[in-house]
Amino acid sequence: MTSARPARPRRGLSHAALAVALGSVVLAACSPASDADGEPVRAGTLAAAPATLPDAVPTVVDTDLGGDDLVALAYLLRHPGVDVRAITVATTGLAFHCGTAVDLVADLLVALDEPAVPIACGRPQRGERGTPFPAAWRVVAAEGSGLRRDAASLPTEPATAAELLADAALDADGRLHVVALGPLTNVAETVRTAPEAWHRLAGVTAMGGVVEGPAQDHGVGEWNSAADPEALDVVLAAEGVPVVLVPADAVPTGTPDALRAPVVGDVVAARTTGTWWDPAAAATFAEPDLASCDPGTWEQDASEPGRLRRTAPDGHVCVRRDIDLDALARTYAEVLAVDKSAAG
Numbered sequence: 001m002t003s004a005r006p007a008r009p010r011r012g013l014s015h016a017a018l019a020v021a022l023g024s025v026v027l028a029a030c031s032p033a034s035d036a037d038g039e040p041v042r043a044g045t046l047a048a049a050p051a052t053l054p055d056a057v058p059t060v061v062d063t064d065l066g067g068d069d070l071v072a073l074a075y076l077l078r079h080p081g082v083d084v085r086a087i088t089v090a091t092t093g094l095a096f097h098c099g100t101a102v103d104l105v106a107d108l109l110v111a112l113d114e115p116a117v118p119i120a121c122g123r124p125q126r127g128e129r130g131t132p133f134p135a136a137w138r139v140v141a142a143e144g145s146g147l148r149r150d151a152a153s154l155p156t157e158p159a160t161a162a163e164l165l166a167d168a169a170l171d172a173d174g175r176l177h178v179v180a181l182g183p184l185t186n187v188a189e190t191v192r193t194a195p196e197a198w199h200r201l202a203g204v205t206a207m208g209g210v211v212e213g214p215a216q217d218h219g220v221g222e223w224n225s226a227a228d229p230e231a232l233d234v235v236l237a238a239e240g241v242p243v244v245l246v247p248a249d250a251v252p253t254g255t256p257d258a259l260r261a262p263v264v265g266d267v268v269a270a271r272t273t274g275t276w277w278d279p280a281a282a283a284t285f286a287e288p289d290l291a292s293c294d295p296g297t298w299e300q301d302a303s304e305p306g307r308l309r310r311t312a313p314d315g316h317v318c319v320r321r322d323i324d325l326d327a328l329a330r331t332y333a334e335v336l337a338v339d340k341s342a343a344g
Contacts, residue, residue: 046112046262047339050080057202058172059285060086060165063278064093064182064224065101066141067271070108071264072181072278077114078335079286085176086118086168088161092126092228093182094133094141098156106154107147111263119154122161122186127230129305130183131220146270147263162189166197179285180206181278183224188231191238203242207281208232209300209308211319213249221306222248229305236298236317243317244293246281247308252325258332280323283331290331291323 059082063069076082087105095101098121105119126132157164165186169176180187184206191198208224209232210216220226235243253275259268284290297315301307308319 044262045339046078047337049078049112049114050335052083053080056081056083058083058085058168058176060084060088060168060176060178062088062090062161062165062178062180062182062184062186063095064090064141065095065104066093066137066182066278067145067267068273068276068278069094069181070104070145070147070267071259071276072179072282073105074108074112074264075279075282075332075335076179076286077109077112082286084117085172086120086164088165088186089119089121090161090180090182090185091122091124092130092132092185092231093224094138095182096124096138097142100142102154102156103149104142104145104147107145107150108263109154110150111147111266116154118157118164120157120159120161120164123189126183126185126228129230130228131218131226131305133223133227134218144270146266146268148266160189161186162193165190166194169194169197169200172200172202174200175202176200177202177285178204178206179282180204180208181224181281183227184208184231184235185228188228188234191234198238199240201241203244204235205244205246205281205285206235207246207248207278209245209247209306209319210249211247211308211321213247215304216248216306221301221304223306225300225306229300232300232306236300239316241316244285244320245298245308245317246277246284246291246320246323248275248277248306250291250320250323251275251277251280252323252328254325256325256329256332258329258336261336261338264336279332280328281320283328284320284323286335287327287331290327291320293318293320 089101210222225232295318296310297312298317
């Protein structure tokens with residue numbers, strides 16, 4: 001399949017060979033498979049991605065490349081209102097090895113027939129209160145994505161993740177948004193080391209925290225936050241840029257049928273979770289009307305990493321609440337549409 005989306009200009013790319021490889025890939029028809037719930041993964045191919053809109057939002061996706069990150073990244077790459085300018089990797093999360101993480105992105109781009117984007121990895125240092133993800137989870141993220149390993153790969157940028165993010169912010173004339181799907185280490189480093197670039201951002205949307213829901217595995221409030229709670233504190237305190245948090249307990253449980261589409265369905269089939277936190281965060285960024293938002297000043301409970309509480313009604317942080325599963329399913333189906341004209 002050849003995507004209808006025009007190739008977007010990419011600054012600083014020197015990997016023409018990969019661009020040729022991406023452009024020549026045809027999405028193979030998938031044989032029927034089942035996910036962890038025994039539900040069939042939809043066979044066939046994805047429909048051509050919609051052409052990127054002229055007013056699409058320039059975006060950097062910061063990710064630690066767990067399975068739900070890959071689904072969210074696929075959604076953002078294909079959404080016509082989002083222009084993914086770069087990808088930064090949070091190596092304080094599930095993606096602990098930069099080379100493996102970059103290969104995962106390459107596999108996804110090939111499978112989606114999407115053009116290459118600049119990619120850079122962040123520093124592995126977390127704050128003193130940070131809790132590493134369990135080793136078994138990190139191995140599964142690296143080796144069990146469900147995507148086919150392709151020979152193509154992506155060269156990383158010479159800059160760090162924070163430097164690439166800062167450059168993108170300065171180049172985007174105040175329009176750049178960051179969608180953070182893992183620990184906020186790279187975003188916090190941008191706050192600390194590139195304040196001018198931070199204040200040029202139009203906004204940050206991050207999946208992280210919990211408000212009223214129970215603690216997650218191993219007693220942490222929420223894992224993206226617990227991996228580097230100091231980074232979350234920095235972002236919550238950094239005024240001047242609107243921050244939207246999508247907490248774990250705002251995301252409805254269940255796997256919409258649209259997430260069993262080709263490519264993303266392979267990722268879904270490889271996982272056991274029944275909740276898709278990062279795709280929900282990506283969807284509320286692209287379609288803000290999907291959920292309500294509680295604005296104010298928000299802080300993190302020092303005794304339970306990720307537990308959020310509002311301390312004042314005014315502030316630069318807004319926390320999403322009441323995301324509707326049916327509305328999520330509709331936008332997933334629109335963006336991850338199946339090509340019904342192709343043979344299964």
